[in-house]
Amino acid sequence: MDNNYSMLFPCPPSSSSTSSYQISISNNNNDNSNQQQHGFISGLNNNNNNNNNGQSSNNSAFLDLKFHEQQLKRSEEDKEEEEDERINVSDHQLGGGSSSSSNKKKGEKKVRKPRYAFQTRSQVDILDDGYRWRKYGQKAVKNNKFPRSYYRCTHQGCNVKKQVQRLTKDEGIVVTTYEGVHTHPIEKTTDNFEHILSQMQIYTPF
DNA sequence: CGTCTTTGACCCGCGC
DNA sequence: GCGCGGGTCAAAGACG
Numbered sequence: 373m374d375n376n377y378s379m380l381f382p383c384p385p386s387s388s389s390t391s392s393y394q395i396s397i398s399n400n401n402n403d404n405s406n407q408q409q410h411g412f413i414s415g416l417n418n419n420n421n422n423n424n425n426g427q428s429s430n431n432s433a434f435l436d437l438k439f440h441e442q443q444l445k446r447s448e449e450d451k452e453e454e455e456d457e458r459i460n461v462s463d464h465q466l467g468g469g470s471s472s473s474s475n476k477k478k479g480e481k482k483v484r485k486p487r488y489a490f491q492t493r494s495q496v497d498i499l500d501d502g503y504r505w506r507k508y509g510q511k512a513v514k515n516n517k518f519p520r521s522y523y524r525c526t527h528q529g530c531n532v533k534k535q536v537q538r539l540t541k542d543e544g545i546v547v548t549t550y551e552g553v554h555t556h557p558i559e560k561t562t563d564n565f566e567h568i569l570s571q572m573q574i575y576t577p578f
Numbered sequence: 579c580g581t582c583t584t585t586g587a588c589c590c591g592c593g594c
Numbered sequence: 595g596c597g598c599g600g601g602t603c604a605a606a607g608a609c610g
């Protein structure tokens with residue numbers, strides 16, 4: 373469907389960065405079959421808005437990105453997405469309570485965009501990918517001592533979301549899950565991110 | 579004062 | 595039908 377990777381990386385990488393990250397990406401088909409391969413990326417940097425960045429990320433110059441399509445019962449939903457208008461399943465609205473940003477009409481089925489998950493070895497939870505995110509929720513996750521944080525892109529009209537979660541098994545790994553594609557250019561660039569992009573082009577299976 | 583995070587409540591889907 | 599877990603909302607607070 374949307375296998376146009378370049379759309380996902382609106383900022384062309386420059387080769388000027390001298391930072392020393394190494395990236396390894398591997399498809400991680402841990403769950404079921406029927407995998408698709410899409411890519412999205414989250415760079416490594418401090419987002420100095422909020423997080424616990426007392427611990428410097430400079431030491432964690434080794435990035436270990438593992439990339440896998442998240443298998444969220446998505447295969448059937450993708451199929452149904454096209455004929456979505458025809459289906460009248462339920463008349464619920466998104467989210468808790470009164471107002472929903474996506475004004476779904478009565479009878480429309482909730483459409484989930486495909487999601488792309490990355491595992492990133494990083495000291496910090498928040499990875500600066502050049503976009504501005506606003507946190508809108510945090511939930512405790514079953515079988516995980518770390519909570520999952522929910523972020524939404526703050527750009528007007530851009531409905532991209534991401535989830536950030538640290539693994540219990542390996543506390544150094546942060547799983548970042550993106551949902552949707554940005555409809556606007558990147559808002560700020562970082563050397564780290566650009567460097568990661570340049571690496572990604574090598575490894576991304578076009 | 580504007581922006582962002584925190585956090586409890588709410589809603590929904592799904593399995594039993 | 596019920597309970598659980600995931601996802602979202604929105605008011606309140608923190609912060610620059």
